[in-house]
Amino acid sequence: xxxxxxxxxxxxxxxxxxxxxxxxxxxxxxxxxxxxxxxxxxxxxxxxxxxxxxxxxxxxxxxxxxxxxxxxxxxxxxxxxxxxxxxxxxxxxxxxxxxxxxxxxxxxxxxxxxxxxxxxxxxxxxxxxxxxxxxxxxxxxxxxxxxxxxxxxxxxxxxxxxxxxxxxxxxxxxxxxxxxxxxxxxxxxxxxxxxxxxxxxxxxxxxxxxxxxxxxxxxxxxxxxxxxxxxxxxxxxxxxxxxxxxxxxxxxxxxxxxxxxxxxxxxxxxxxxxxxxxxxxxxxxxxxxxxxxxxxxxxxxxxxxxxxxxxxxxxxxxxxxxxxxxxxxxxxxxxxxxxxxxxxxxxxx
Amino acid sequence: xxxxxxxxxxxxxxxxxxxxxxxxxxxxxxxxxxxxxxxxxxxxxxxxxxxxxxxxxxxxxxxxxxxxxxxxxxxxxxxxxxxxxxxxxxxxxxxxxxxxxxxxxxxxxxxxxxxxxxxxxxxxxxxxxxxxxxxxxxxxxxxxxxxxxxxxxxxxxxxxxxxxxxxxxxxxxxxxxxxxxxxxxxxxxxxxxxxxxxxxxxxxxxxxxxxxxxxxxxxxxxxxxxxxxxxxxxxxxxxxxxxxxxxxxxxxx
Numbered sequence: 001x002x003x004x005x006x007x008x009x010x011x012x013x014x015x016x017x018x019x020x021x022x023x024x025x026x027x028x029x030x031x032x033x034x035x036x037x038x039x040x041x042x043x044x045x046x047x048x049x050x051x052x053x054x055x056x057x058x059x060x061x062x063x064x065x066x067x068x069x070x071x072x073x074x075x076x077x078x079x080x081x082x083x084x085x086x087x088x089x090x091x092x093x094x095x096x097x098x099x100x101x102x103x104x105x106x107x108x109x110x111x112x113x114x115x116x117x118x119x120x121x122x123x124x125x126x127x128x129x130x131x132x133x134x135x136x137x138x139x140x141x142x143x144x145x146x147x148x149x150x151x152x153x154x155x156x157x158x159x160x161x162x163x164x165x166x167x168x169x170x171x172x173x174x175x176x177x178x179x180x181x182x183x184x185x186x187x188x189x190x191x192x193x194x195x196x197x198x199x200x201x202x203x204x205x206x207x208x209x210x211x212x213x214x215x216x217x218x219x220x221x222x223x224x225x226x227x228x229x230x231x232x233x234x235x236x237x238x239x240x241x242x243x244x245x246x247x248x249x250x251x252x253x254x255x256x257x258x259x260x261x262x263x264x265x266x267x268x269x270x271x272x273x274x275x276x277x278x279x280x281x282x283x284x285x286x287x288x289x290x291x292x293x294x295x296x297x298x299x300x301x302x303x304x305x306x307x308x309x310x311x312x313x314x315x316x317x318x319x320x321x322x323x324x325x326x327x328x329x330x331x332x333x334x335x336x337x338x339x340x341x342x343x344x345x346x347x348x349x
Numbered sequence: 350x351x352x353x354x355x356x357x358x359x360x361x362x363x364x365x366x367x368x369x370x371x372x373x374x375x376x377x378x379x380x381x382x383x384x385x386x387x388x389x390x391x392x393x394x395x396x397x398x399x400x401x402x403x404x405x406x407x408x409x410x411x412x413x414x415x416x417x418x419x420x421x422x423x424x425x426x427x428x429x430x431x432x433x434x435x436x437x438x439x440x441x442x443x444x445x446x447x448x449x450x451x452x453x454x455x456x457x458x459x460x461x462x463x464x465x466x467x468x469x470x471x472x473x474x475x476x477x478x479x480x481x482x483x484x485x486x487x488x489x490x491x492x493x494x495x496x497x498x499x500x501x502x503x504x505x506x507x508x509x510x511x512x513x514x515x516x517x518x519x520x521x522x523x524x525x526x527x528x529x530x531x532x533x534x535x536x537x538x539x540x541x542x543x544x545x546x547x548x549x550x551x552x553x554x555x556x557x558x559x560x561x562x563x564x565x566x567x568x569x570x571x572x573x574x575x576x577x578x579x580x581x582x583x584x585x586x587x588x589x590x591x592x593x594x595x596x597x598x599x600x601x602x
Contacts, residue, residue: 023427023430023431025427049430049431051426051430053423053456054452054453054455054456055452057420057423057452058420058423058426058452058453058456059423061416061417061420061423061424061427061453062423062424062426062427062430063427064414064416064417064420064423064424064427065396065414065416065423065424065425065426065427065428065429065431066427066428066430066431067427068414068424068427068428069394069427069428069431069432069435070431070432071431071432073427073431087417088417088420091417095415196394196412196413196414196428196435197394197412197432197435198391198392198393198394198411198412198432198434198435199390199391199410199411199412200391200392201390201391202391205409205410205411205412205413206412206413207406207407207412207413207414207415208413208414208415209406209413209414209415210415211403211415
């Protein structure tokens with residue numbers, strides 16, 4: 001198909017529509033507002049719903065209602081807005097509802113800033129709301145990859161009946177790149193016999209709920225959910241590697257930072273320093289096996305992040321002491337330059 | 350023999366958890382009778398709140414969703430926008446609808462979201478043990494206003510029906526009570542109209558029902574009905590606050 005030049009935020013919106021998401025509930029916040037703007041333009045033309053809710057809280061609860069009613073549904077926001085949605089995300093996880101949540105991350109904490117950041121890694125991968133639950137978290141590093149991730153996100157959400165988050169950053173959201181959409185979207189919509197569509201007096205009632213007063217019943221449900229999570233950890237891990245076979249130093253980076261780390265790796269290789277890269281695409285399930293395996297072969301790993309060091313904790317757990325794990329990061333909306341990462345590489349050698 | 354009284358089909362045949370003398374049971378029954386009479390059980394989806402009526406998802410035979418505290422109108426919006434052919438109602442208490450969920454209440458009304466809201470106002474947080482509600486009366490003693498609600502410290506109770514009737518969005522706003530047979534009959538008629546309006550795609554309807562909480566008011570069920578009549582109704586006058594069918598136009602001309 002022909003290439004089109006598109007912003008990351010617009011690509012997410014278009015890919016969602018192509019994955020048959022016809023319901024979007026959002027609230028304006030920089031730097032993701034183009035998603036809402038795109039949906040506002042397109043949804044009325046395809047008979048879908050675009051709704052600018054009164055708050056992020058209302059938007060995520062509209063998602064809860066629509067997901068429970070059985071349709072593909074999405075919301076998008078940026079860091080402070082995701083904090084507001086955290087309660088609703090917990091309820092969605094607790095009621096086993098499928099939906100897609102976009103977080104185009106900006107600097108924090110608090111109102112923070114509006115420039116790119118990755119400082120919501122903990123919030124995304126460790127839950128963010130209350131209770132024992134997981135989100136599948138996808139981290140695209142190019143606008144083309146956003147298209148694949150978005151389609152995949154809806155399929156994973158439906159397959160496992162759980163919320164899926166696409167964790168971008170302000171750079172991924174705002175950057176324009178030429179991309180192409182597949183002519184036929186390979187998306188797997190499935191029956192949802194549990195949805196509240198009305199009994200039509202033909203079946204027993206369906207209830208969408210996350211309240212269980214009997215602690216044993218609640219424990220059993222959470223344990224069953226964690227068996228599903230175990231399955232996801234076995235089957236849904238996605239990552240890319242480059243130059244790791246002979247590498248002395250292996251960079252681990254995702255999203256925008258992975259592209260900058262790739263440039264740093266090439267600069268190092270040009271100077272004869274053997275550097276490789278592991279790029280997680282799923283942040284949860286985290287690609288721990290490849291980290292563990294590589295940690296046994298390399299001399300050092302460096303977690304490169306636009307945060308004060310969050311993913312590094314998962315890398316250390318996966319490496320389990322097999323090699324030292326160093327950190328290089330910028331935060332608050334500052335984006336690291338390849339030369340800064342190269343300096344860190346030289347420092348740890 | 351002719352059957353003159355039976356459990357509505359839309360009401361589940363399970364024991365309710367409500368306290369003795371609580372009027373939630375009457376209101377549940379009215380909603381279920383209306384669902385039966387309109388023949389809409391098969392396409393109705395209810396949204397339960399957080400509060401005393403949290404288990405309402407067990408008590409109605411239609412499909413149900415349980416919302417987070419105050420979010421029922423947002424959840425109902427999601428359901429209705431996903432499947433507009435469904436009849437969607439929320440059943441909420443005063444803490445849920447008039448405190449934590451005020452934004453969702455006001456904006457679903459302003460959007461004229463085509464849903465039906467049953468608002469049970471008993472001037473107290475029942476489920477959590479009797480704390481002051483946004484609708485508690487001035488002077489009312491509760492667990493968190495032990496010396497009586499004082500205007501200087503806790504301000505004034507909110508009159509939701511009056512407030513929402515200033516908006517253009519709602520098609521029908523009515524305040525009823527369940528303290529007497531006459532009022533119960535009026536309440537049922539209002540609930541029926543609130544559902545009929547949704548069927549007729551007229552937009553947002555809300556029925557506020559003044560209800561009792563004998564347990565947390567510290568009164569017998571009969572005394573509680575008297576207290577409702579003597580104290581609540583004077584502050585929360587009964588009646589229709591908005592009815593687009595009777596206004597002859599959107600602006601009430």
